[in-house]
Amino acid sequence: MNELRKSLSLLRGTGLMLNIVIGAGLLVLPGLAVEAAGDHAFWAWLVCALVAIPLLIVFIIMGRRFPNAGGIAHFSERAFGPCAYLITSFILLGAVAFGLPSIALTGGYYLAEILPGHPAAYAAGFILAGASAHLLSAEIAARISGAAASVVLLTLFALAATGFAAIDWANIGGNFAPPAEIDLRMLFLPFMMIFFAFTGWEVAAGTAEEFRDPKRDFPRAMAISFALACSVYFAMAFVAQNVAARGAPEAVFVHVAALVFGAAGGAAIATLAAVVIAANLMGAIWAVSRLVFSLSRENWLPFKLRANQKGSPLSSVALTAAVLLLALSFDALGLLNINKMLSLAGQNFLILFGIASLALLRLSRSFWERAIAAAAVVIVAALVVMEGASVLYPVCLAGLGVGVWWGKKKG
Numbered sequence: 001m002n003e004l005r006k007s008l009s010l011l012r013g014t015g016l017m018l019n020i021v022i023g024a025g026l027l028v029l030p031g032l033a034v035e036a037a038g039d040h041a042f043w044a045w046l047v048c049a050l051v052a053i054p055l056l057i058v059f060i061i062m063g064r065r066f067p068n069a070g071g072i073a074h075f076s077e078r079a080f081g082p083c084a085y086l087i088t089s090f091i092l093l094g095a096v097a098f099g100l101p102s103i104a105l106t107g108g109y110y111l112a113e114i115l116p117g118h119p120a121a122y123a124a125g126f127i128l129a130g131a132s133a134h135l136l137s138a139e140i141a142a143r144i145s146g147a148a149a150s151v152v153l154l155t156l157f158a159l160a161a162t163g164f165a166a167i168d169w170a171n172i173g174g175n176f177a178p179p180a181e182i183d184l185r186m187l188f189l190p191f192m193m194i195f196f197a198f199t200g201w202e203v204a205a206g207t208a209e210e211f212r213d214p215k216r217d218f219p220r221a222m223a224i225s226f227a228l229a230c231s232v233y234f235a236m237a238f239v240a241q242n243v244a245a246r247g248a249p250e251a252v253f254v255h256v257a258a259l260v261f262g263a264a265g266g267a268a269i270a271t272l273a274a275v276v277i278a279a280n281l282m283g284a285i286w287a288v289s290r291l292v293f294s295l296s297r298e299n300w301l302p303f304k305l306r307a308n309q310k311g312s313p314l315s316s317v318a319l320t321a322a323v324l325l326l327a328l329s330f331d332a333l334g335l336l337n338i339n340k341m342l343s344l345a346g347q348n349f350l351i352l353f354g355i356a357s358l359a360l361l362r363l364s365r366s367f368w369e370r371a372i373a374a375a376a377v378v379i380v381a382a383l384v385v386m387e388g389a390s391v392l393y394p395v396c397l398a399g400l401g402v403g404v405w406w407g408k409k410k411g
Helices: 010-021 029-065 072-080 082-112 119-135 138-166 169-175 184-188 191-198 201-210 214-242 249-261 263-297 314-332 338-363 367-410
Strands: none
Touching: 010 201, 010 214, 010 263, 029 072, 029 184, 029 191, 029 201, 029 214, 029 249, 029 338, 029 367, 072 082, 072 201, 072 263, 072 338, 082 119, 082 263, 082 314, 082 338, 082 367, 119 263, 119 314, 138 214, 138 249, 138 263, 169 214, 191 338, 191 367, 201 214, 201 263, 201 338, 214 249, 249 263, 263 314, 314 338, 338 367
């Protein structure tokens, strides 16, 4: 079976996207950003959101026009051909290969605050749980994902309220750099790491094929999920900026809750964080496995992956989980930490935004769409230049994509 079931309504699709994008960006990045940029951290979050808006619009336009499980890889193929499809696919897979394990590690760090054990071991459990949820039918999995998103949002807003109660409002001004004294170097120091929080919608673009009415509901789901995610991000970043964390920055909100409710509050927040991460990984594995499925369907993999009779691509889910567990082992072995994983993933996702923008620039004949695409390309180019030598990772992935295309062409 090579067709995916159209099981996503506006509500379920929005819930699935929220599960994809909300996770590590909310629970781990605010603390890491304050550790890296101090009183500039909150301003960096605002800049990231502004940068992400034109990039998000590109995905809304492309997903509505070309709903396909291949997502951004499909967009680039329509614009530039099969070689671009493979380059984009490998860069995206290279992003999620480190991005999703970092999300799982976030949950691991939170659980390690209240339970004995290594964060990487807990992270492996999160990945296996997120993959196992797909043993259910696509319809049931979509319902669970939508319900989980509602619980997660309520939990996160409650956490924000808890954080606001812990803030010393009398001395709040000293925690923010005055706008006139903002140091651009400090502002962009955590930028690529924070930008990871504003990714996920390029992965979610691959779910457009499963919407019952993609032209109407896919753009709405993207816009609503972005607005809700940003509101929660800003609240959490504000709290982290104003509450001095004496614990690990990777689990700053355990400390925040403990300030208000004591040790029991910290334990409750760590448990709720585990729920957020589990829901996040369920949605993300859903979306990534669809790209893997699409690669197989287009005969770019040396083996065939098929959806079962219920329209669920379990073989691609299993392969996705195996790759994520392999990447997670790098942290367990001390080869990469969560900060580096987040930065590598954020950089790759930024480049993917640029590829989608170039595709829209080529395919669209609308002046306004081309203007949005051109602005997005300029933004991405400027940020990539700032990154310098670290772009070697996506360059190598692009070369791998070219190699697979060349080998297939010759064969």
